[in-house]
């Protein structure tokens with residue numbers, strides 16, 4: 001093994017070692033039939049879904065495909081759907097499932113042709129209908145549902161600050177929820193601004209408790225049937241975040257049987 005690590009200065013080998021783990025992990029966690037990581041990340045607004053999906057995609061060497069990015073990419077290109085999309089977006093309408101699926105299929109085809117070995121989807125599917133259409137396009141092996149208690153999500157959203165000068169994001173909330181009824185507590189450190197930003201912090205207008213609660217309610221209503229859809233197929237991995245990134249990342253890797261994978265990658269780096 002040591003010889004392999006010495007050879008793997010280029011991260012390619014390391015990520016193929018990692019892929020072997022990924023395969024084992026996907027089947028162990030979800031009884032999946034798919035030999036590659038074809039995963040979906042679910043989670044309510046503010047949970048940090050994009051952050052974890054992006055970190056995991058870097059670790060596994062698979063693309064992090066966010067549907068919002070697909071739409072923006074198509075709009076900025078002169079692809080076949082760009083005109084139609086521009087009209088929809090300019091009229092403030094929602095982009096249809098058919099268009100999203102068409103963009104996604106195209107993206108997956110291009111990826112496959114380039115030799116991509118899987119993907120992590122973020123922001124899709126959102127409804128059972130979309131999940132059903134997706135089943136016709138590709139095999140999803142695992143659906144990771146990231147969760148935080150409502151109290152933590154609200155505090156986190158209310159703690160968001162933006163520097164009015166440089167535009168950087170901070171969070172002044174220090175979340176410390178005591179564990180109870182056998183549930184572990186949650187600690188999330190604040191993301192404190194440096195002195196040059198501290199006096200220029202502003203709050204986004206829609207980060208009020210009422211707005212955050214409504215956003216969560218709408219999300220729950222929409223996502224519950226989708227979670228059930230994947231639960232009954234044995235594909236849903238529920239993951240309660242134990243805190244911020246430093247606390248959650250190692251636990252998430254453990255839950256995905258990827259903890260050894262990260263050790264190997266850092267040994268190879």
Ligand SMILES: [Zn+2]
Pocket residue numbers: 163164165166167168196197200
């Ligand atoms: Zn600043």
